[in-house]
Amino acid sequence: MQITSDQFHEKSAEALQDESLAGALFVLGKMFPLMRETVAGQLPEFEALRDRARDIRNHALDHLPDYLDAFEKKVIANGGRVHWARTGAEANRIVAKLCKEADARQVIKSKSMVTEELELNDHLEAEGLTVTETDLGEYIIQLRKEKPFHIVGPALHLSAGQVSDTFYEAHQEHGRSEKVEDKAKLVEEARIVLRERFKNADVGITGANFLVAETGQIALVTNEGNADLTATLPKRHIVVTGIEKVVPTLDDLGVLLRLLPRSATGQETSNYVSLYTGPRQDGDGDGPGSFDIVLVDNGRSNMLDSPVKEMLRCIRCGACLNSCPIYGAVGGQAYGSVYSGPMGSVWTPALTSVSQAGNLPNASTFCGKCEEVCPVRIPLPKLMRHWREKEFEQHLSPTTARWGLGVWTWLARHPRSYRLFVRLGLIGMNVMAPAPSQKGRWIAKLPFIASGWTESRNLSAPSGGSFLTQYKQAQKAALEKTGHPSKTEGASK
Numbered sequence: 001m002q003i004t005s006d007q008f009h010e011k012s013a014e015a016l017q018d019e020s021l022a023g024a025l026f027v028l029g030k031m032f033p034l035m036r037e038t039v040a041g042q043l044p045e046f047e048a049l050r051d052r053a054r055d056i057r058n059h060a061l062d063h064l065p066d067y068l069d070a071f072e073k074k075v076i077a078n079g080g081r082v083h084w085a086r087t088g089a090e091a092n093r094i095v096a097k098l099c100k101e102a103d104a105r106q107v108i109k110s111k112s113m114v115t116e117e118l119e120l121n122d123h124l125e126a127e128g129l130t131v132t133e134t135d136l137g138e139y140i141i142q143l144r145k146e147k148p149f150h151i152v153g154p155a156l157h158l159s160a161g162q163v164s165d166t167f168y169e170a171h172q173e174h175g176r177s178e179k180v181e182d183k184a185k186l187v188e189e190a191r192i193v194l195r196e197r198f199k200n201a202d203v204g205i206t207g208a209n210f211l212v213a214e215t216g217q218i219a220l221v222t223n224e225g226n227a228d229l230t231a232t233l234p235k236r237h238i239v240v241t242g243i244e245k246v247v248p249t250l251d252d253l254g255v256l257l258r259l260l261p262r263s264a265t266g267q268e269t270s271n272y273v274s275l276y277t278g279p280r281q282d283g284d285g286d287g288p289g290s291f292d293i294v295l296v297d298n299g300r301s302n303m304l305d306s307p308v309k310e311m312l313r314c315i316r317c318g319a320c321l322n323s324c325p326i327y328g329a330v331g332g333q334a335y336g337s338v339y340s341g342p343m344g345s346v347w348t349p350a351l352t353s354v355s356q357a358g359n360l361p362n363a364s365t366f367c368g369k370c371e372e373v374c375p376v377r378i379p380l381p382k383l384m385r386h387w388r389e390k391e392f393e394q395h396l397s398p399t400t401a402r403w404g405l406g407v408w409t410w411l412a413r414h415p416r417s418y419r420l421f422v423r424l425g426l427i428g429m430n431v432m433a434p435a436p437s438q439k440g441r442w443i444a445k446l447p448f449i450a451s452g453w454t455e456s457r458n459l460s461a462p463s464g465g466s467f468l469t470q471y472k473q474a475q476k477a478a479l480e481k482t483g484h485p486s487k488t489e490g491a492s493k
C-alpha cells in the first residue's frame with residue numbers, strides 16, 4: 001500500500017483553506033451522526049447489540065484459523081474456490097491470473113477497501129485489462145485518479161459542479177457531448193455509461209462485508225445495487241477480501257447487519273443485502289460460471305498477535321470518521337492513505353510502519369467520540385496511543401515534543417517545582433493577554449515551542465487561578481457549608 005501520510009501537515013493545511021471542502025465536511029459531520037443517533041435511539045437493544053457484536057468479532061478473531069478453515073471447506077463444497085494471499089502483491093497476482101484464465105479484457109468492480117489497499121486496479125491495468133469501478137463514488141474518483149475521501153462515501157468531498165466537469169471530460173468518448181449539471185441527470189449519465197460496461201464485462205470483482213463460516217457464503221451490503229450486478233452478470237465472480245471478515249454463523253451475521261447500516265448511514269437497513277453461495281448451479285437461471293475467493297492477509301496476521309488486535313473487529317462503517325473533529329476539519333485525502341480518520345490512524349501504521357504513518361495517530365484530540373460510536377466498541381484512542389508510544393520509543397517524534405514531554409515528566413515527579421511552574425506560567429499568560437473585551441480575554445501569540453498553538457487560533461487567557469487553587473477553594477467552601485469536604489476529597493490525597 002503506497003501512502004503519503006508523511007505529508008499530513010502540508011495536506012491538512014491545504015484542506016483547511018478549501019472552502020468547498022469545509023462545506024461538505026460540515027454536512028457530513030452533522031448529518032451522519034444525527035441520523036445514526038436517531039436510528040440507534042429507535043432500537044432499544046442497540047447498546048446490547050454492540051456488546052454482542054464485539055463478542056462475536058472477538059470470538060471469531062480468537063479462533064480465526066478454525067473459522068477460515070470451515071469457511072474454505074464450505075466454499076469448496078458449494079462449488080467455489082479459495083485462494084490464500086499472504087501479501088498484497090500475491091493477491092494481485094492471483095486475481096490477474098484468474099482474469100487471464102477467463103481470457104478477460106473487461107473487468108468491473110464494486111467498492112472494496114481491500115482492493116484499494118492492494119491497488120489492484122493499477123496492477124490489472126498494467127496487465128492490459130480495462131477495469132471499471134461501478135459504485136458511483138468510486139467511479140468518480142477513478143476518473144479523477146484520486147484516493148477515497150471516506151471509506152463509505154469515496155467522493156463525498158466533491159460538488160455537483162466538480163462531478164459535472166469530470167463527466168464532461170471523460171464521457172465524450174462515449175458520445176456524450178452535452179455538459180450536465182443537474183444531480184439526477186449526472187447519476188443518469190453515469191448509469192448509461194456503466195450499463196454498457198456491465199454488459200460487456202468478462203469478470204466481476206467484489207469485496208465482502210462478511211464471510212460466514214457456517215455456510216461458506218459472502219455477504220454484500222450496498223445501497224446502489226451495483227455489487228449485485230457485478231457479482232451476477234459477468235461469467236466469473238472474484239471476491240477479494242481480508243481474512244478478518246469471517247463470522248461463525250448466520251445468526252452472528254444478523255447481529256452485525258443490524259448495526260452496520262445504522263452506524264454507517266443512519267439507515268435501518270441498506271437497500272441491498274445479498275448472500276452469495278457459489279457459482280451457478282444446474283437449473284439456475286443466471287449467475288457466474290465460477291466463484292473464486294481471494295483471502296488476503298497483507299499484515300493482518302501480524303495485527304492478530306499485536307496490541308492493536310482489537311482493530312481487526314472493524315466492520316468499516318465509517319462512524320468514527322463522521323464523529324472525529326480532526327477528520328471533520330481536514331477530510332480523508334489529508335491522511336494520505338485509503339484508510340482515514342480514527343480507524344485509518346490505527347490501520348495505516350499497522351499495515352505499513354509507524355515511521356511512515358506516525359503522523360496519523362498524532363492527529364487526534366483523544367476526545368473519545370470515535371470509541372463512543374464504534375458499533376464493535378474498538379478502543380480507538382487506546383490503540384492510537386499505542387502507536388504514539390511506539391513512535392516515541394523509536395525516537396521518531398519531533399525533538400520539541402520529546403523535550404516537552406521530558407520536562408513535563410520531571411515536573412510531574414516534583415510537585416513543588418510543578419506548582420512554581422504553574423504559578424509563573426499563569427503570571428506570564430496574564431501579562432500576554434490584553435485587557436478584557438466583550439469576547440473575553442485571549443492570547444494572540446504564545447512564545448517558543450508553544451507558538452504553534454496560536455498560529456491559527458487564539459488561546460483563552462487563564463481566569464481564577466490554577467486548578468489546584470480552585471480545587472482547594474471548593475473543598476474549603478464545601479467544608480464550611482456542610483461540615484464535610486466535597487465528594488472529591490479522595491482525589492486530593
Ligand code: SF4
Nearest residue numbers: 314315317318320374
Ligand atoms: S473503527 Fe468502528 S466506527 Fe470506525 S469504521 Fe471501524 S467499526 Fe466503524
